[in-house]
Amino acid sequence: MGKIRTPYLLLLPGFGFLFTFFILPIINLAQTSTQTRVAGGDTGEYEQTLRFANYLDAFVENKEQFGRSFLFATIATVLALAIAYPLAYAIAFKAGKYKNLLLVLVVAPFFTSFLLRTIAWKQILGEEGFVVPTLRSLGIISESTTLTSTSFAVVMGMTYNFLPFMTLPLYASIDRIDPRTLEASGDLYANGLTTFRRVTLPLSMPGVVAGTLLTFIPAAGDYVNAAILGNPNTKMLGNVIESRYFKIVDYPTAAALSFTLMAAILILVTLYIRKAGTEELV
Amino acid sequence: MAKASIEARGDLRLTRLTKTYGDFTAVDDLTLTIPKGSFFALLGPSGCGKTTTLRMIAGLEEPTAGSIHLGETDITTTKPYQRPINTVFQNYALFPHLTIFENIAFGLRRRGQKDVKEAVDKVLNLVELPHLAERKPTQLSGGQQQRIALARAIVNRPALLLLDEPLGALDLKLRRQMQIELKWIQKEVGLTFVHVTHDQEEAMTMADTIAVMNEGQIEQMGSPAELYDNPETAYVANFLGQSNLIKGIISGNDGDSLIVDLYGQKIALPKNRSHAIDNSTYAGIRPEKFRISLLETPVHGNVLTGGRIEDVSYIGVSTQYQVEMPWGQELMVFEQNDDGVAPFNKGDAVNISWAPTFTFALRGDEDVTAGSEVQPQDIDEE
Amino acid sequence: MSQKIKDATIPTIPLGARIQRWIGRNLIRIYAIFAFTYLFIPVAYTFAFSFNDSGKSNLIWKGFTFGNWQNPCGAPEVCSALGNSIKIGFLATFFSTILGTMIAFAIGRHKFKGRSTSNLLIFLPMATPEIVMGASLLSLFLVFKINPGFWPTVIAHIVFCISFVVVTVKARIASLDPRLEQAAMDLYANEFETFRRVTLPLVAPGIAGAALLAFSLSFDDFIITNFNSGTLTTFPKFIYVSAARGIPAQANVIGSAMFFLALTIVIVGQLVNRRKVR
Numbered sequence: 001m002g003k004i005r006t007p008y009l010l011l012l013p014g015f016g017f018l019f020t021f022f023i024l025p026i027i028n029l030a031q032t033s034t035q036t037r038v039a040g041g042d043t044g045e046y047e048q049t050l051r052f053a054n055y056l057d058a059f060v061e062n063k064e065q066f067g068r069s070f071l072f073a074t075i076a077t078v079l080a081l082a083i084a085y086p087l088a089y090a091i092a093f094k095a096g097k098y099k100n101l102l103l104v105l106v107v108a109p110f111f112t113s114f115l116l117r118t119i120a121w122k123q124i125l126g127e128e129g130f131v132v133p134t135l136r137s138l139g140i141i142s143e144s145t146t147l148t149s150t151s152f153a154v155v156m157g158m159t160y161n162f163l164p165f166m167t168l169p170l171y172a173s174i175d176r177i178d179p180r181t182l183e184a185s186g187d188l189y190a191n192g193l194t195t196f197r198r199v200t201l202p203l204s205m206p207g208v209v210a211g212t213l214l215t216f217i218p219a220a221g222d223y224v225n226a227a228i229l230g231n232p233n234t235k236m237l238g239n240v241i242e243s244r245y246f247k248i249v250d251y252p253t254a255a256a257l258s259f260t261l262m263a264a265i266l267i268l269v270t271l272y273i274r275k276a277g278t279e280e281l282v
Numbered sequence: 283m284a285k286a287s288i289e290a291r292g293d294l295r296l297t298r299l300t301k302t303y304g305d306f307t308a309v310d311d312l313t314l315t316i317p318k319g320s321f322f323a324l325l326g327p328s329g330c331g332k333t334t335t336l337r338m339i340a341g342l343e344e345p346t347a348g349s350i351h352l353g354e355t356d357i358t359t360t361k362p363y364q365r366p367i368n369t370v371f372q373n374y375a376l377f378p379h380l381t382i383f384e385n386i387a388f389g390l391r392r393r394g395q396k397d398v399k400e401a402v403d404k405v406l407n408l409v410e411l412p413h414l415a416e417r418k419p420t421q422l423s424g425g426q427q428q429r430i431a432l433a434r435a436i437v438n439r440p441a442l443l444l445l446d447e448p449l450g451a452l453d454l455k456l457r458r459q460m461q462i463e464l465k466w467i468q469k470e471v472g473l474t475f476v477h478v479t480h481d482q483e484e485a486m487t488m489a490d491t492i493a494v495m496n497e498g499q500i501e502q503m504g505s506p507a508e509l510y511d512n513p514e515t516a517y518v519a520n521f522l523g524q525s526n527l528i529k530g531i532i533s534g535n536d537g538d539s540l541i542v543d544l545y546g547q548k549i550a551l552p553k554n555r556s557h558a559i560d561n562s563t564y565a566g567i568r569p570e571k572f573r574i575s576l577l578e579t580p581v582h583g584n585v586l587t588g589g590r591i592e593d594v595s596y597i598g599v600s601t602q603y604q605v606e607m608p609w610g611q612e613l614m615v616f617e618q619n620d621d622g623v624a625p626f627n628k629g630d631a632v633n634i635s636w637a638p639t640f641t642f643a644l645r646g647d648e649d650v651t652a653g654s655e656v657q658p659q660d661i662d663e664e
Numbered sequence: 665m666s667q668k669i670k671d672a673t674i675p676t677i678p679l680g681a682r683i684q685r686w687i688g689r690n691l692i693r694i695y696a697i698f699a700f701t702y703l704f705i706p707v708a709y710t711f712a713f714s715f716n717d718s719g720k721s722n723l724i725w726k727g728f729t730f731g732n733w734q735n736p737c738g739a740p741e742v743c744s745a746l747g748n749s750i751k752i753g754f755l756a757t758f759f760s761t762i763l764g765t766m767i768a769f770a771i772g773r774h775k776f777k778g779r780s781t782s783n784l785l786i787f788l789p790m791a792t793p794e795i796v797m798g799a800s801l802l803s804l805f806l807v808f809k810i811n812p813g814f815w816p817t818v819i820a821h822i823v824f825c826i827s828f829v830v831v832t833v834k835a836r837i838a839s840l841d842p843r844l845e846q847a848a849m850d851l852y853a854n855e856f857e858t859f860r861r862v863t864l865p866l867v868a869p870g871i872a873g874a875a876l877l878a879f880s881l882s883f884d885d886f887i888i889t890n891f892n893s894g895t896l897t898t899f900p901k902f903i904y905v906s907a908a909r910g911i912p913a914q915a916n917v918i919g920s921a922m923f924f925l926a927l928t929i930v931i932v933g934q935l936v937n938r939r940k941v942r
Contacts, residue, residue, distance in 0.1 A: 010770035011782060014763035014826060021823045022789055025800035032803050083699050090696035102696075104930050109703050111926035112710055113884055115903040116919040119911060120706035120713075128724050163703065180375035183342050186362035187369045188389035188438065189288075198388070202379045213791070221793025224886060228907060238795045238887075245799060245891070255803065258796040265793065344685075359681070 033255035044249045051252075058256040062240050069237040070264070072151070072226075073219035076158035080166040080215050081208065083159070088170035088207070089200075093179060106167050118157055118228050122148055125156075125229075153229035154236075158219050165214040173207025174200075209276045213269060220265055237261055287360045288393075291441045292353025293317050294339065294474065299348035301334050301498075308334040310498035312348070316476060316491075318441075321468050323477045323489035327521070327653075331498035332478045336444050339476065340369050352441060363392070368435035369444040373451060374427045376419035382406075382430055383415040389438040405437040408467065425456045432464070436471055445477040449484060461487045482522045486510070494518050496653070510568075512642050514557045519566050519644065520654035526572075526613045527564040527650045532556075532643075539638065545609040549584040551641035562646025569614040571640040574603060574632050581635040589613070591630045601625045605634060707923060714916035721910020732913040736921070739912030745902035746918055749883050752814070752898065756821035756882040761875045763822070764829025771830070772837035789827045797824060798891030805892065812894030820892045821885060825878040832877060836870025869937060876933075880926065 034054055035046040059066065091102045109117060125131055125147040135141045147153055177200065185195040201208075223238025237257060244254035294316040301309040309331040316322045324332040337343040339350060341362035349358045357365055368389065376385050386405060387398040395401070406412040409429040419427060428448060435443055448464070449457045465488045468475050479485050485492050486506040493503040494517070502509060502518045513519035516527060530549075534541040539550040542565050549565065556563070574591075575581050592612060593604035596619075603615040603626065613634065617625070626632060687694075713722055717729035737743035771782055789797065801820050805812060844866065848858040886900040893901065903915055 004776075007770040007774035007776040010766040010774075014767040014830075015782070015785065017763055018785060018789070018823065018826060021801060021804075021819055022797070025797075025804040026792075028804050028807060029796075029800040083702070086692050086695045087699040090692045094693055094696075100934055102700075104927070104934070105700060106703070107930075108923070108927055109707050110880060110884065111923040112707050112919045113900055113903060113922070115886055115900050115907070116710050116911075116915065117706035119903065119907055120709040123713075123723060124705065124709055126723075160702065160706070163699075178373070178375060180371050180373065181377055183340075183362070184369070184371055184375040184377070184434075185388070186342070187340055187367070187371075188434070189363045189392035190388070191361070191363050194392060199377055199379075203377075217791055217793060221795045222887075223795065224904070238793075241795055241799060242890075245802070251803065254799060258793075258799050261793060262796050266791070269791065359685075 029255045029258060032251050033259050035252045037252075044251070046251060054252050054256045055260060058253045059260060061253075062237065062257065065235050065237045065240050066260075066264075068234070069220050069261070070268075072155050072158060072236060073216050073222075075155050076162065076219050077166075077212055077216045079155070079159040080163050081170075081212065084163055084166040084170050084211065085204075085208075088167050088174050091171055092175040092177075103168075103171065106164050106171075110164060114161055115224065115228075118161065118225060121153070121157055121160065122228055125153055148229060149231040149234075151230070151234050154226050154234050157225035157229045158222060161222075161225065162215040162219055165218070166211040169210035169214060170204065170207040173204045173210075177203045205276060209273060212272070217265055217269070221261060287352075287355050287357050287364050288366050290352040290355035290357065290366055291318070294442055294476070295351040296335070296339070297349045297351070299335070299338060299350065300346045301331075301338060301343060302346045307498050309338070309345075312498070312500060314493065314500065314503075316442075316474065318474055319472060321465065321475045321477065321488055321490045323479060323485035323492045324495055325479055325482060325485040325492050325521075326495035326501075327480055330495040332480075332495045333446060334498075335495070336369075336446055336476065336478045339442070340367055340444055341365050366438075366441040367444060368438050368440040368442075369446060370428075370431045370435050370448045372446045372448070374419075374431035376427055376431060376434070378419055381416050381418060382411075382422070385419065385430060386434045386437050388434065393438070401437055405433040408436075408470070409433045424451050425460065428452060428460060432467070436467070436473065439471075440473065442474045442476060445475060445479075447479055448477070449481075450479075457484070458487075464488055486522070494521060511640075512555055513566065514644070515652070516564065516644055516648040516650050517653035519642075520650075520652060524569055524614060524654075525566045526569060527566050527644065527648075528611065528613075529646070529650075530563050530565050531646075532558060532561045532563055540643065542643065544586065545607075547586050549586070549641065550638040551584075551643055552639055555639075555641065556643035558643050558645050560646065564644040564646060564648060564650060566642045566644055567636055567640060569602070570600075570616040570618075571636045572613070572615040573635050574605065574615055574617060574626060575635060576626075577631055577633060579633075581633060583635055583637045584641065585633055585635045587633045589632045589634050591626050591628050591632060594625060594628055596625060605632065607634075710916050711920045711923070714913055714920045716913050716916075718913050722913045722916065723910055732917045736914050736917045739914040741897060741902060742912060742914045742918065745897045745899045748814070748896060749899040752818055752821060752889075753879045753882040755818045756825055757875050757879040759818075760822045760825035760829050760878050761871065764826045764874065764878075765833050765871055767826070768830045768833035768837060772834045786827050786830045789824055790831075794824070794885075794887040795891075798888035801888070802891045812892050813896050814893075816892045816894075817889055817896065817898070820888045821882040824885070824888060825881055828877055828881060829874040832874035833867065833870045836867050836873075840866055872933070876929070883922075 031048065032046070034048065034050045034052055036049045036051050036054075038045045038047050087106070091099060091106070095102050123129055127146065127148075132141070132147055136143060141147075181199055181203070182195055185199045190198060221238050223236055223242055226234055226236045226239055241254050241257050241261075244250045244257065296312055296314045299309055299312040299314075300307070312331075312335065324335060326332045334343060338345050341357070341360060341364075345358060349356060351357065352366070377388065380388070383402055386402045390398045390401060402415070403412065406415060409432060411426060411429055411433075414422060414426065414430070419430070422430065428451070432448070445464075449460050452460060461484055464475075477485065477489060490505065491503065492506055492509055494501045494509065496517050502514045509518060509522055513522065513525070519525040519527065528544050530542040530544040532540055533543045533548070536550060538553055540553055540556055542549050542551060542563060544565060551565065573581070574589075577587075586607065588608040589605040591603055592606045595602045598619070600616045600618050603617065605613045605615055607613060615634065619625075713725070714732055715728050715730065716722055716725055717727040717731065718724075719726070732738065767782070767786065770776070771779060771786075798820065801816070801823070802812060805816050810816060840863070844862055845858055848862040853861060884900060886904060889898050889901060890904070897905070899918065903911055906912070906915075
């Protein structure tokens, strides 16, 4: 008797909390998204009119930022994958007794506030930093080229900030691969590249999927990197939502944008998981 | 060189092969020829260097020094995928994400073969598992996985097939069955098999030639019967089966025989079975070569008197005795239960006798416990 | 024996091929070193500039000083922001660890109807962009006329920490051998004693790890905090706001100190763990 009830009793407080402060707000956000301004009312006063055209307006008005959010998030995810995969592989297979230490080092940058690190990048890449003068004197970039306040800086910052999210799940799944299957592949006439394509990569797919999601989702909704490292022309959807809330006090548009962002992410994620062919999520 | 090496055929020659890890020497100046078409076993306890040797032949480890030739081709530094050598891995290392069919077809496809179906089906039939083609490795039992690992290797018709403790993960009954099948398959496909194992019985059942390895070197090499009947060192005598080693002094010559004094009792043995370098020696006799008799029974050949039965274990086909000799040593004797005579009893005073040709003589400075305290059960290599 | 090896080592592989092989074998290690450099450049920069004798804006290197480390609260608001972050962090960690651990035990140790729905409910907050979570919570608070501030921030942090706690603790529970609990019951421990004497001690490192994770997530959060904290300043918010006019070097001191503190905790934790296992 008590045994059947135990799991529900354990779940009750946590799920009650999540329902009140996660599900309810989302429902409320959905409601807000179809409201319109009260005629002649104060700033921030809205009424429910079920105006679904809010979505269309919000999208059309901000389609550029929309596109940019997904483009930047995609590039940052691909870059993070390209950097993190060999790193995770090296930790899993080449680190020997230093494995745990290196794992700690992957997470360690987290311990310094990510804002401090993002601002550090801004200064490193800035006119007073050492990177720009060096590249200029080497002739790699022209005298007029700057690195901060560019799309490049935003994408680089995003790649940087989400790198550990990519590395850890990749490590977890690569570490599970029996190194003997890789040897077996070489033994069966596959060279390094073929072994990677036919054995290592397919076996690490759960990590690739998890890492990509953990990077892409926050990257698509991010606005801090764009705010610190970008310029007014590199604004992402997050920047728009933030300013709709705080500066323009246009809750319905902000809500509609939030919802569209979430829906777009969920659709992309579903498609992606289908394509990658794995159900292992959490 | 890459193109040539994959076509290489012929005897496998290891020349002064050495592998060191820091201060540890895993394989020490090993020279060895494995003839084409033979079933060769590298036998030894864990850490003796047999797996390292195998991995160097496969190309998974690079030798510190020395060379490996297949026929006339030097393959010392070629990559694993450029060698016509396939391995049956210790825990099979089947690809968990591929079906059985694709596991077996893997090597063929890598070598650019387009139509693999016929070859794969044929080898699946050979290992008698054609119905499992579309399963994944995790859905198979240990014995089935073992056969698929074998099929995956031999489908490529390699010049050399390496087996790394291939039966270690199977239970005893299945292991016996697979030993016979492996031997049959080797005859059937006519490949050179190099088999690494710590299980002396497995090596004896299957191999034509066994090399007993100890501390990175070959202790003795020969056919199973040669190794068993005439071991050259205490290590081989103890590692392959069991031996009674009795300290003695070579006291004289008698034609083709040597006379050895064992604690005052004289015995004879053929000269060509002595590996002693001076007068001091250990005379070795396998437990099943001994015969026990009561004091009044007349006996022939070598005799040791004054024994007393200390322990009797009846185990069906035979009875095992511990016999304490006047100098305090306990000898092991296995008697077949085929003569209808009731076994001896604990406390009986007995003589022990055997034919002189069953005796071998080791160097007197040997460590008589060498090779006996290693536990063949622990498989963990290096 | 060593003499023999020396003789045998001499020729066989030519030097050029050896160098090529060395690079081939170590390429991935070299790559990893570059990746770590990328990860640590801003950390090193932040640390270096905590010694900058900069005055107000810490943009250009002006000279070395220990002054910032001797007086980390020297800049206005830095320490009150830090204090708020720590307070919020502890409260969020405390509640999310308790709630999350309970959920993890329910999902990880029991079979019940609605288990997959529960898994989904845990996954959703992690799949929701922070900005959506922050914005939706703020909307809810506004509907109920609750002013953003300290407690709304704590609540928001608990929401996003719970899922991470559940996932971490669940992984630890899954790695437990169920036979240990069966053995305990076989040895006359009832359910409660089994839990207290066997299960809980074995899961404890997972819970500790989850708490550490929750604290660092909470401490470092900016987006959700920004939506729900109103006029309250947390440490990340302080940095973000002062970024425009230059961040005082004291912020670098605190960031670096946090870095070394956390690193020490994790490494000591690992050493203790290892000793326990041995």
